[in-house]
Amino acid sequence: MSTEILGTIIIFLFTMMLAYPLGKYMAKVFNGEKTLTDFMNPLERLIFRISGINPKESMNWKQFLKAMLTINMLWLVYAFFMLLFQDKLPLNPDGNPGQTPDLAFNTAISFLVNCNLQHYSGESGLTYLTQLIVITFLQFVSAATGIAALVALFNGLKEKTTNNLGNFWNYLVKSTTRILLPLSIVVAAILAFNGTPTSYDGKDSIVTLQGDSVQVSRGPAAGMIAIKQLGTNGGGWFGVNSAHPLENPNYFTNAVETIAILLIPIALVFALGFYIHRRKLAKVIFAVMTFLFVIFCTINIYYETKGNPAIDKLGVAQNMGSMEGKEVRLGAAATAFWSVATTSTSNGSVNGMHDSLTPVSGGVVILDMMINALYGGVGVGLLNYFIFIIIAVFISGLMVGRTPEFMGHKVEAREVKIAALITLLSAFLIKGFTALAAYMVIHHPEIGWAVKPSAWLNNPSYHGFSEMLYEYTSSNANNGSGFEGLGDNNIFWNVSTGIVLLLGRFLPIIAPLAIMGLLANKKFIPESPGTLRTDSYTFGVMTLVIIIIITALSYLPALGLGPIAEYFSIY
């Protein structure tokens, strides 16, 4: 058991060792400096020429967002129709059906917004064609969209006064060719050599040692799994994601996949420091995020390795920790560590069933998604953190009685209003929809829908409430994991989470870029002795306090009805 805990520490240290140089490299890529990957230049020039893009064209924040939203809209329509008619298209060796309209709506949005909530199982709900040209494609470009949006923010922070946030197309393409593709090839190759399938053969039929006939699902999974982790997408090839022994064959691949989950989100924090030449600021942000991350990991590893007290009462030997929903080759500690990594980064892939986590760990992963800024999704995590910074700047300004400033720009009513609305939006979406779902379960359990609300929940009582709370929290955070016992492939859940997904993705991208656009346009005020230094550890603590207060005020009652109540029922 103690070696398992050591294993998680090694994974985390290794991640940081890789993330630092990667951050430096990414800053160079977006600065247009010389890098190791300049051999990609001809390919990029070709892409720009075919698409009619001038990568040097400058964009203000509105033009940047228009370009981003236009291509995202196109992807949504494309994905929806492909999923709807996948049964009529080639490369479907298992003969899987087309998706229903509401499921296609949900799936298309879910992968477009980098969430990867899956209301289907990959083995039967998609074809090899849609796994690749819809799912894998969107996993690349949605991650690239997030990174591009973040680079726009970097540009606003870098210049004293500017209209130019950079070129969206340029960042979108380069995030793919310089970061996501090369890393994915490495990770996919490691998985392939450890037994993850890569071939296009369909299901295999075998007779087992005992003499049963079974079919085994396969497919070109390794490439998709690599980008699912690196791009904080999270949607698995197989239904149970990285708990599946072909998707995550051994302890070593599990370490590689865990690193892949955390790598780019952490590297982007370092990239911020290098890109805008404020390494201290990046260090402070990294310290705040890591502080909470390590606390969450410690809690989850403690509770999962300790085991489920209700199982202890049955009198069996729980030496491996709580093993319901977990895999023997991974163990309780690595699964607990992963559960925090995947919810911190808005990844959402799982290597064990979150629905079966012990109450405290289950609560921690929900809380982690509510904060959604501890490293966060590729690109968007730092955008979320930026909103917390704006609020912290505002409140600190009030405390010392000065006009709040951030990086030499006055933060005024308009920016603070936008930031406040965005923090309220999450709480409103999560709690509003959870309340609606809970209302249906309690008051209209037998309403004449195809799937009645009485059949939604896989667990009674507090845990059943947690299943619904988790689903909307995951949707709003664009995380994509679930308490998967929830019967969610029906119109109510497909449509309602689809709406939450869209709002939870684009408003939190639009708002920080709008704030940045407005700030960067203002007159630059040089630093004076009276300036509140945002790259100090004091300010880091201030941001931490703001994060805790906002999250506690917004969500503590909801957590009290779910995981906290469940805790007191079995301990």
Add this chain to the structure above:
Amino acid sequence: MKKNVLISLKLTLVMIILCAVLYPLLIAGIGKVTPGGGKGETLSVNGKVVGYERVGQKFTEDKYFRGRPSAVDYNAAGSAGSNKGPSNPEYLKIVQDRIDSFLVHNPGIKKEEIPADLVTASGSGLDPDISPASAYVQVKRVAAIRKLQENKVRTLVDEHIETSLLGGPSLVNVLKLNIGLDKMSEL
């Protein structure tokens, strides 16, 4: 606006080719030189494939070591965990039933000796492994049914314990162990 739409259309097409056609083909090419040829590694007995090394299969007969409980009954065309919450009374009843059933099939074993991984469902429903303790606790039953010496079966388990580099749990692959067991019985 029109310019954005045109760029979007063309760029989308190019990116689909790059990320969803060329990239998977490259990985499929790499897969061809891996041990299983990219199709998944299989295990054979006398030249006949009896299963995938990494995909767990169902063992219900007492003469075989059993794997973990599975929410999909080891149907590898799909995959699922039980998704039961830790406090669910119905779930705890299921675990209790598994314990009772194990005690019936394994006379002489006390409840405290049953490792929890043997009575709780895996995450995938296809877990190919059990803990070493879960293999040892079944040695008595298997040896008695097959009329083998207990210490020989115990040694067989010893030989099948796999450890991992970075501090992961020790484990026993159930299919490999049972193949070894069949071979031992033949001798």
